[in-house]
Amino acid sequence: MIILHHLNQSRSKRIIWLLEELGVEYKIQPYCRDKVTFLAPPELKSAHPLGKSPVLEDNGLIITESGAITEYLIETYGNGKFMPERGTQAYIDYIQWLHFAESSAILPLLLKMFVTKDGAKMNFLGDYADMETQKVMQYFDQRLADKTYLIEERLTGADFMMSFIAEILGNYGVLAAFPNIQRYAEQLQTHQGYQTAQALELQYNGE
Secondary structure, X not given: OEEEEEEOOOOOHHHHHHHHHHOOOEEEXXXXXXXXXXXXXXXXXXXOOOOOOOEEEEOOEEEEOHHHHHHHHHHHHOOOOOOOOOOOHHHHHHHHHHHHHOOOOHXXXXXXXXXXXXXXXXXXXXXXXXXXXXXXXXXXXXXXXXXXXXXXXXXOHHHHHHHHHHHXXXXXXXXXXXXXXXXXXXXXXXXXXXXXXXXXXXXXOOO
């Protein structure tokens, strides 16, 4: 059976959504962040030495990094769903968005989070994080113009990955500044698998 090591309020919620959409049998091993430090509990290191989530176990394999997990699950259990045909321009776009989520898109958002949590006046980092966030999210917003989904007008792994970025913007209260992303986020939320993942996230949130 597939086991997902899931940390609350983390990237692993999108893996729950993907597992739901794939219709595969799986089990969640939940972990909760420390309410003061917001760090993962040390028990998560039993799944992987870095103590980070998501971690996926499947048939003796241990897979980390949400992009790699997304690719693995879709290629192993998707039966052609959720990814374009290899060798096409759509496939190239798909791979770019998979990597964009955890590279260009996430970095300025993480910087903003760290600056906010630190609370100290900074000479450079705060303004840089704001500038990069605007630049990157405006690009994301523009690429969604006249689109329902990122690739081929259907749900793909790119959307599972980028859903986390849209959620962060919503958590920051700035989603309305990017109308195409807001519309996109609302579309993703219509999927039953997304709603199930959200319910499970709340269930395992440790509150």
